[in-house]
Amino acid sequence: MNLPLATVSKVLKFSCVDGPGNRLVLFLQGCNFACPTCHNPHTMKLCNDCGDCVPECPTGALTIVQGKVVHDPSICDQCDRCLDICPINANPKVTQYSVDDVLALLYQNKPFLNGITISGGEATTQLKFIIALFTAIKSDEKLKDLTCFIDSNGYLPEAAWKTVLPVTDGVMLDIKAFNNTLHSLLTTRQNERVLASAKLLFEAGKLHELRYLLIPDRTDSPEEIKELSSFVETLSTDLPLRLNAYQHHGVKGEALTWPTMKEPDVERIAAELQSAGLTNVVTPTVYI
Ligand code: SF4
Numbered sequence: 001m002n003l004p005l006a007t008v009s010k011v012l013k014f015s016c017v018d019g020p021g022n023r024l025v026l027f028l029q030g031c032n033f034a035c036p037t038c039h040n041p042h043t044m045k046l047c048n049d050c051g052d053c054v055p056e057c058p059t060g061a062l063t064i065v066q067g068k069v070v071h072d073p074s075i076c077d078q079c080d081r082c083l084d085i086c087p088i089n090a091n092p093k094v095t096q097y098s099v100d101d102v103l104a105l106l107y108q109n110k111p112f113l114n115g116i117t118i119s120g121g122e123a124t125t126q127l128k129f130i131i132a133l134f135t136a137i138k139s140d141e142k143l144k145d146l147t148c149f150i151d152s153n154g155y156l157p158e159a160a161w162k163t164v165l166p167v168t169d170g171v172m173l174d175i176k177a178f179n180n181t182l183h184s185l186l187t188t189r190q191n192e193r194v195l196a197s198a199k200l201l202f203e204a205g206k207l208h209e210l211r212y213l214l215i216p217d218r219t220d221s222p223e224e225i226k227e228l229s230s231f232v233e234t235l236s237t238d239l240p241l242r243l244n245a246y247q248h249h250g251v252k253g254e255a256l257t258w259p260t261m262k263e264p265d266v267e268r269i270a271a272e273l274q275s276a277g278l279t280n281v282v283t284p285t286v287y288i
């Protein structure tokens with residue numbers, strides 16, 4: 001049987017902010033949202049080989065071979081000019097990883113790891129690869145104690161979640177907004193599936209953490225915070241809720257004119273949520 005390959009934007013061999021403990025993180029290329037606040041916008045789309053970035057590369061690391069853009073990492077200086085210039089928010093520097101490639105990375109680093117997290121882009125746009133990888137990890141005597149997590153925007157439908165949950169230990173899920181018009185403006189999609197995913201994952205015992213991005217004058221309104229509080233309460237008042245604060249780092253376009261979220265306002269909202277009964281509200285440790 002041919003196992004699927006993953007189109008990977010970046011690999012972090014160690015991360016302590018992408019799930020519990022120390023984790024290897026794969027950032028997959030491609031997303032089904034187009035959030036103006038994304039701090040990795042170059043992970044949104046798959047390259048269409050238009051070639052626009054090739055002549056802009058100062059080191060000649062990009063070439064076109066048989067109509068496909070090819071990246072030579074040995075002469076790339078990581079200036080990211082290709083990412084800045086790409087008209088569709090794609091990345092010519094992606095790498096294809098097989099399940100065996102990732103297993104080899106896990107073997108190399110296993111003494112230092114608690115698990116693996118698949119992030120993005122939107123991880124679940126490459127669901128077949130995730131299922132194949134997690135299945136392989138769980139059936140490998142030397143790797144099966146590593147936990148397998150997904151970082152997701154929650155847009156995956158229920159039936160598809162059910163195919164991956166048996167091999168998944170936990171999911172970190174973003175909720176962008178409760179007002180559906182606002183959610184559409186912030187993501188280009190409606191939020192029903194996201195809210196349904198949160199409920200499904202919670203009921204399956206797989207919702208490790210909810211994340212909510214506070215954006216001044218958009219998602220920090222009293223109405224949104226009340227909806228957030230009520231929604232978490234319907235799941236569990238001690239569900240981990242991570243508040244993130246909108247910053248400009250990595251953002252492209254119009255959202256650079258939006259104000260950033262300041263620490264005192266985040267702390268005020270966290271206190272309001274705690275007063276409403278939520279017991280596991282986490283606030284950012286840095287604001288950059
Ligand atoms: S990365 Fe962007 S600019 Fe470069 S070839 Fe692909 S789509 Fe075109």
Ligand code: SF4
Binds near residue numbers: 060061076
């Ligand atoms: S980051 Fe992109 S533009 Fe810069 S050297 Fe590498 S391939 Fe070329």
